[in-house]
Amino acid sequence: MEKVNLTCIECPLGCDIIVETDGGKVLSVLGNTCPRGDKYAREEVVCPKRVLTTTVKTDVDKMLPVKSKEPIEKGRLFDAVKTLSGITAKTPVKIGEKVAVFDGVEIIACMDVE
Amino acid sequence: MRNCDIVIIGGGPAGLAAAVSAYDNGCKDILILERDDILGGILNQCIHNGFGLTRFKESMTGPEYAQRFITEVKNRNIPVKLNTTVLSLTNDKIVTAINDVDGVFQVKAKAVILAMGCRERSKGALNIAGARPAGIYSAGTAQKFVNCKGWLPGKNVVILGSGDIGLIMARRMTLEGAKVHAVCEIMPHSSGLKRNIVQCLNDFDIPLYLSHTITRIDGKDRVIGVEISQVDQNRRAIKGTEKYIKCDTVLFSVGLIPENELSKGAGVELSLGTKGAVVYQNRETSLSGVFACGNVLQVHDLVDFVSEESELAGKSASDYVLNGEKIKNSIDCQAKDGVSYVLPQKIDTLKSGDVTLYFRVKGVYKNCKVVVKDGENTLLSIKKRIVAPGEMERVILKEDKIKSLSSSVQVSVEVD
Incomplete structure (x- = not known):
């Protein structure tokens, strides 16, 4: 263990x-004070x-802040940034709009740009 | 000169929340003055997530959080003037401002809400030896360059100060292809959130040097390296501990200061503890009808708390416009042992409702008690497992206790 x-x-x-883990299997999660913490801990030790x-x-002459709609693998963050650096979003773009997909996860706009 | 019920100076998170709240509490004649070309203030460059967890129960980026409030302001058709810099505020609430459409103009307000936010502490305030080469930025300036302009300020970076903006920028610069060689923190503990140490430094193997500072910056035209040293308990560099790091960029993340030039000009009384206005529990300053909220009043840990405080200020300003000035019975609130400041600094005992006291402690105290006294009389004594300067504390004084206050309210930390 x-x-x-x-x-x-x-x-x-x-x-x-x-x-506490045993052979890659999570046995218990202690110390978290909410369900989000439980989920985080279970994922963090595995992937x-x-x-x-x-x-x-x-x-247009403006950067567009974006985020991945779901978490992506930590080891893939640099590749994701590299891929996204080659993308140019078409305006107007609305908050929540999909601008790309990486590893099956939608990359969405965080701001309206006219 | 035009008249307006409420003029709000600043269209960042504080100004936006204050505007919506003032409107919803009955005062519809509001004008927001914002110096940038968009609303949202500093949130626009804070593209990382983690905002809104308290208020909206979801993790939002800065621009997303701002958009919620911008939409609320737009839905109410509250007038906004962008690209507008306020030049002065007088004690009879005349606001003088300038922009490229109206030129210089004046507005006579019944109430004013100060929501100008804060500014970063600069290198100049720190006295580090060296020339003045290019490549030295405050963390927030670097953040604006990277996130709003798409410019990377350098390739090899050393960051002084482990405030959250510094930690966030360590990650951001790394993701954009720079190498962050070190984050130096003069205190023996980080001033940033634990989650940011994990996800911004540990995730990318960026070393954090606690009890370290930059003792020299080398370079004539451009930064070529820094010398860092360990410091003793008095934060003095220890000879013989010097370490040299080659770099082309130095970022400073060494604290925020409320931006109160306009408040000073109007004669608003300022607090030495917060560097913001002295206020009553409704966020009214020493000038009748002038209110303050958000980071111009006290530097908050979370934007969620800025919104909360600003809604209170907005409601109070609306009450002031609709119901007029009220007589006050003022009791002082003071920071005592172990406490660096308490806000509000004054309590009006004639106002109804509970009063939340916000304060910061001077050091890290474990297994301590937060004690609130009225003169010699103990009003509250609350056990705390741990308190730290990086996290704002709050206690609630119930209305019945407010009504019977007689001397002055004192907040202290007692360690057994």
Whole structure:
């Protein structure tokens, strides 16, 4: 049995979480104070994921902030940024609109750009 | 000169929330003055997520959080003047402003809400030896360059200060292809959120040097390197601990200061603790009918709390316009042992409702008690497992206790 100490990143509280695993299987999650923490800890010890926030160019003189609609694998963040650096979003673009897809996850606009 | 019921100075998170609240509480004649070309203030460059968890129970990026409030303002048709810089405010609430459409113009307001936000502390305030080469930025300036302009300010970076903006920029610069060699923090603990240490530094193997500072910046035209040193308990560099790091960029993330030039000009009394206005529980300043909220009043940890405070200020300004000025019975609120400031600094005992006291502690205290006294009389004593300067604390004083206040309210931290 293994014990992994984590700091939850779901909210500013930053709970200290202890995860007990056995052969890659999660046995218990302790220390979290909400269900988001439980989910985070279970994923973090198996396949850490992060929501990516970055920017893409637009066809006007303005950068468009974007985010991945779901977390993507931590190890794929650099590839995602690289892929997105080659994209130019067409304006007008509305908040929530899909501008790209990476690893099957939608990359969506975080701002209206006229 | 035109007249207006409420003029709001600043169209960032504080100004937007105050406007919506003032409107919904009955005062419809409102004007927002914003110096940028869009509403939303600093949120526009804070493209990372984690905003709104308290208020909306979801993790939003800065621009998304701002959009919620911009939409609310637009739905109410509240007038906004963009690209408009306020030049002065007088104690009889005349606002002088300038833009490229109206030129210089004046508005006479019944109430004014100060919502100008804060500014970053600069390198100049820190006294680091060295020349003045290019490549030295505040973290927020670098953030604006990267996120709004698409410019990368440098390739090899050292960050001084572990405030959240510095940590966020460490990750951001790394993702955009720069190498962040170190984050130096003069204190023995980080001033940023734990989650940002994990997801911004640890995720990318960026070293955090606690009890370290930059003691010299080298370079004539462009930064070529920095010397960092360990510091003692008095934050003095220890000889012999110097370490040299080659870099082309230095970012400073060393704190925020409320931007109160306009408040000072109007004669608003400022607090040494917060560097913002001295206010009553309804966020009215020492000038009748002038209110303050958000980071211009006290630097908040979360934008969610800025919105909350600004809604209070907006409601209060609306009450003031609709019901006129009221007589006050003022009791002082003071920061005592272990507490660096308490807000509000004054309580009007004639006002109804509970009063939330916001305060910051001076150091990290474990297993302590937060004690609130009225003179010698203990009003509240609350056990805390841990308190730290990086997290604003709050306690609620119930209405019945407010009514019977007699001397002055004192907040302190007691360690057993």
